[in-house]
Amino acid sequence: xxxxxxxxxxxxxxxxxxxxxxxxxxxxxxxxxxxxxxxxxxxxxxxxxxxxxxxxxxxxxxxxxxxxxxxxxxxxxxxxxxxxxxxxxxxxxxxxxxxxxxxxxxxxxxxxxxxxxxxxxxxxxxxxxxxxxxxxxxx
Numbered sequence: 001x002x003x004x005x006x007x008x009x010x011x012x013x014x015x016x017x018x019x020x021x022x023x024x025x026x027x028x029x030x031x032x033x034x035x036x037x038x039x040x041x042x043x044x045x046x047x048x049x050x051x052x053x054x055x056x057x058x059x060x061x062x063x064x065x066x067x068x069x070x071x072x073x074x075x076x077x078x079x080x081x082x083x084x085x086x087x088x089x090x091x092x093x094x095x096x097x098x099x100x101x102x103x104x105x106x107x108x109x110x111x112x113x114x115x116x117x118x119x120x121x122x123x124x125x126x127x128x129x130x131x132x133x134x135x136x137x138x139x
Contacts, residue, residue, distance in 0.1 A: 003031055005087070005088040007087075007088045008029070008083070009024060010026075010081060011081065013080055041068065042063075042083075045067075056074055060072075067085050068083040
């Protein structure tokens, strides 16, 4: 079974007044267990400093089933940032996965040709029986 990849998603309030809206972004990907992804998401949520409000009166970090909710009260309005962990199912811009290199297959050893029987030689080293004697292919 393949290890799942989790997206760490942040949805935050941007703008002010009537132009205030929410934007989402994927902060990072974590490959591993959901608990590992949630631990990384919590670390990021605790260290996050939102752009709005500029001066805040109160900051609250709340845990949810799938992540965290950061509520920051300003002088006039409250701003919210939602941190969510979600399993990555598809990514059209994901890097192409290279196949794992296969172990190099060594060629099987070729059996050695049987060595010819020892040749009987006279005292001078000359074969007693010539190599061509008895060959059928010389006719």
